[in-house]
Amino acid sequence: MLPFFLLLHLLFSFTSAVNSAAYTPTDYILLDCGAPSSSNLVSEDGRKWVTDERSKFATSNSENASPKSTATRQDQSVTQVPYMTARVFHDKFNYSFPVSAGLKFLRFYFYPVQYSGFDGATSFFSVTANNHLLLKNFSAYLALSAENGRPASLIKEFMVPCFETEKLIVTFSPSPNSFAFVNGIEVVSMPKDMYVKHQEDSVSFVNSKIPFEIPDATAFETVYRLNVGGATVANVNDTGMFRTWRDDSPYIFGAALGTVPSRFNVTIKYTNDTPAYTAPATIYTTSRTMGPEPKINMNINLTWNFYVDGGFNYLLRLHFCETQLEVTKAGQRVFDIFINNQTAEHDADVINWSGGNNIPVYKDYVLLTPSDGHSKQTLWLALHPTKPARYQDTILNGLEIFRLNKSDGSLAVPNPESSSSPSPPSPSVRKNKKGCSLVMIITIAVFSGVFALSLIICVFIYKHKVRRVKDLAVSEPKSSWAQLPCPSNSTCTTSVSLLPSDLCRRFSIVEIKEATLNFDEQFIIGSGGFGHVYKGCIDGGSTTVAIKRLDSSSRQGIREFQTELELLSKLRHVNLVSLIGFCDDLGEMILVYEYMARGTLRDHLYKTKNPPLPWKRRLEICIGAARGLQYLHAGVKQAIIHRDIKSTNILLDENWVAKVSDFGLSRLGPTDMFQSHVSTVVKGSVGYVDPEYYRKQQLTEKSDVYSFGVVLFEVLCARPAMIPGLPKDQISLARWAKICLKRGSLESIVDPNLMGDISPLCLKKFGELAESCIKDEGIERPLMNEVVWGLEFALQMQESGNMNIVNMEGGDEVMKSCSSQTSPLKPGRVGGGTTTDDDNEELFSVSGGKVSESGSTISSVGRSVTRGDLDRTKSESVFSEIMNAKGR
Structure with missing residues (x-):
């Protein structure tokens, strides 16, 4: 008779062998859309595809779909099958797939x-599957722009129930005035109850004992599937479902990246509770841990952050497997799991869960994300070691995050924004014996040990009056501290308030360092001669902000810092960037602003991976910025002249609302009605400075109007204000636009992406308005309220006007004479341009050499600007500028 322990071993080995077999899908359909029937449809991974040409799956009238469409180029990361052909739909189109009952993987392949x-970049459409709305007004191009690393192709993976009917009906519906397209469709069945959770094995909400049942009728979207600690594993068939597990490193937060131990010679022992199809063995042989330093580990978390959409339930599946030789018993590695600052698991112990080494196990958690008006939210997953354990460490092998449909069956979310820097977390920690939530804290001890920060606060206050103006209650700042003015008042507290009387907040340097993870470089979103701008989080991670810090080694920007602090502390308008607070601790000069999610206007015009803006949106942005300037000129008691209007100083929030920013060069206007100007040295940015202001050194509100006129042409033409190296007439955008307008050929320099998008009447009105703004004499230029009215009138004409396609390629002799010269978007040979009477603009043109595209600051005192001046001022850019083209 065999010993009892040997019988147990054989029984366990038999169970593992049974469960190690890959799943064989009942339904397995690969459709290469738009491919000719005669081609060899085998993808590089060896899978065989079929064409949808005259396919039994295409139930709609084939006249609604183009017969074939072939991509004009093939990115090196894109395979021939299924990405190089597509099916395009101009009307609603159905595919019907006969399938067995159960939940099905439904994958769409896009190459826009x-x-x-x-x-493919201009396509917007919706997709339903068995009455579940999967995509609504979806753009594959925009979806790709938000992906880490900006890949060329996209796979959208859903799980759709097919229990009531043994058919999977997929419907593509183009959005109004658009079309739908798809490159490939994949349908794969999956094991029963793989993700569906009934009452007997239901999961609970995070930090709650309330059971959550996932019924058969639930549809899922795969938001993230990660191979934690390992490389991307694509189309793995050892589970039978060809899932892709991506590298987790882009989602790791902060400097604590942990270690990635792996043991590839290990045999994973699957069980009945964790069958082999749960995840491939390669997922369990790699992991991410915190490392061998317990003192460091106890002061930080191992944290990942993810962007998700609010208003949905999310299922998080965490995969674990202890394969390291040093961890062999329960209690040796024990840790807490936190999801969105809530305790998901206290004293997690993988060995205790699984029963031994090399045995995989997973844990499911459901998280409800509230709908708070923001389309994207940050989902945090953090692991923190528990003290009594032998190894003060954590571990994670794999992670899956799924979005669950709403009560109406919808999974659809808004198109994502472009990718941006991850938001720093709240650096506070909550930990107690009961397992309260632990929030990310990463201290400077990770790098150089803990050091003390002393606070120096010296405030001298005297009173100023409080006044209100149209559109805003304005609070005058109160006096100053020893070095710089402090806009604080009696209501200034340690928390941000939306009340007009609470317009200022003083931050300590400790708060600023916590918000930026000690000024971690990964959160830099802009830079210039003054220093850097960081993206940060304050108030426990609930508020995202932009933090502008003056470099301590820089002699620039002290006056600009002071000006911006004084002005913005008493201004609030929907089209002005709001100042939240400041920091003057330990000699620092730091300003904290509201965060503008879409960056600068220039980020969306040229030299960018962002999709081109449609003309109507450009008009709306111009109107918003014009209203901000109108408020500065006429909406306050004493007019404010911005003095540095340019496309990088017009920022866009997540709703595309334009806001004027950077008031470091701003000046108060004339103090009484008998003054027409302010005498001051010339400051501004090359290509935007008013030539009359330069000649006379007399600053007026019309100087801002001139700069804004240059911005209007930037918006129309999608080119910089200055391009050194072009023929003389084309270097300055203002000068070049005047020449083309005089010739009647404005169309020749309009952004080609706007072809067919601009009403001719709207273009005519817009061109006339922009030209009037850049008149040589300020008295000939309109006031900002007239500019606002003109832009609103242009928008009305755009919305109601004749949308005949504007000819962008020339045709008559006048247009040819303008467009035959070097293109304004491509550097050409110096010289050879046509001369005009506009000699004043030569002061701001540069023949040869280089000028910073983002606009070097210029300053003069009664003399002409030389090449040396331009070179010097390039290195002396002011505090208010953000030179990084990525913007905020």
């Missing part, structure tokens, strides 16, 4: 480039 017959 130019095709023969259509452009």
Whole structure:
């Protein structure tokens, strides 16, 4: 008779062998959309695809779909099958797949480039599957722009129930005035109850004992599936479902990246509770831990952050497997799991869960994300070691995050924003014996040990009056501290308030360092001669802000810092960037602003991976910025002249609302009605400075109007205000636009992306208005309220006007004479341009050499600007500028 322990071993080995077999899908359909029937449809991974040409799956009238469309280029990361052909739909179109009952993986493949017959970047459409709305007004191009690393192709993976009917009906519906397209469709069945959770094995909400049942009728979207600690594993078939597990490193937060131990010679022992199809063995042989330093580990978390959409339930599946030789018993590695600052698991012990080494186990948690008006929210997953354990460490092998449909069956979310820097977390920690939530804290001890920060606060206050103006209750700042003015008042507290009387907040340097993770470089979103701008989080991670810090080694910007602090502390308008607070601890000069999610206007015009803005949106942005300037000129008791209007100083929030920013060069206007100007040295940015202001050194509100006129042409033409190296007439955008307007050929320099998008009447009105703004004499330029009215009138004409396509390629002799010269978007040979009477603008043109595209600051005192001046001022950019083209 065999010993009892040997019988147990054989029984366990038999169970593992049974459960190690890969799943064989009942339904397995690969559809290469738009591919000719004669082609060899085998993808590089060896899978065989079929064409949808005259397919039994295409139930709609084939006249609604283009027969074939082939991509005009193939990115090196894109395979021939299924990405190089597409099916395009101009009307609603159905596919019907006969399938067995159960939950099905439904994957859509998209490659949004130019095709023969259509452009995938301009497609917007909706998709339903068995009455579940999967995508609404979806843009594959925009979805790709938000992906880490900006890949060329996209796979959208859903799980759709097919219990009531043994059919999977997929419907593509183009958005109004658009079309739908798809490159490939994949349908794969999955094991029963793989993700569906009934009452007997239901999961609970995070930090709650309330059971959460996932019924058969639930549809899922795969938001993230990660191979934690390992490389991307694509289309793995050892589970039978060809899932892709991506590298987790782009989602790791902060400097505590942990270690990635792996043991590839290990045999994973699957069980009945964790069958082999749960995840491939390669997922369990790699992991991410915190490392061998217990003192460091106890002061930080191992943290990942993810962007998700609010208003949905999310299922998080965490995969674990202890394969390291040093961890062999329960209690040796024990840790807490936190999801969105809530305790998901206290004293997690993988060995205790699984029963031994090399045995995988997973844990499911459901998180409800509230709908707070923001389309994107940050989901945090953090692991923290428990003290009594032998190894003060944590571990994670794999992670899956799924979005669950709403009560109406919808999974659809808004199109994502472009990718941006991760938001720093709240650096506070909550930990107690009961397992309260632990929030991310990463201290400077990670790098150089803990050091003390002393606070120096010296405030001298005297009173100023409080006044209100139209559109805003304005509070005058109160006096100053020893070095710089402090806009604080009796209501200034340690928390941000939306009340007009609470317009200022003083931050300590400790708070600023916590918000930026000790000024971690990964959160830099802009930079200039003054220093850097960081993205940060305050108030426990609930508020995202932009933090501008003056470099301690820089002699620039002290006066600009003071000006911006004084002005913005008493201004609040929907089209002005709001100042939240400041920091003057330990000699620091730091300003904290509201965060503008879409960066600068220039970020969306040229030299960018962002999709081109449609004309109507550009008009709306111009109107918003004009209203901000109008408020500065006429909406306050004493007019404020911005003095540095340019496309990088017009920022866009997540709703595309334009806001004027950077008031470091701003000046108060004339103090009484008998003054027409303010005498001051010339400051501004090359290509935007008013030539009359330069000649006379007399600053007026019309100087801002001139700069804004240059911005209007920037918006129309999608080119910089200055391009050194072009023929003389083309270097300055203002000068070049005047020449083309005089010739009647404005169309020749309009952004080609706007072809067919501008009403001719709107273009005419817009061109006339922009030209009037850049008149040589300020008295000939309109006031900002007239500019606002003109832009609103242009928008009305755009919305109601004749949308005949504007000819962008020339045709008559006048247009040819303008467009035959070097393109304003491509550097050409110096010289050879046509001369005009506009000699004043030569002061701001540069023949040869280089000028910073973002606009070097210029300053003069009664003399002409030389090449040396331009070079010097390039290195002396003011505190208010953000030179990084990525903006905020």
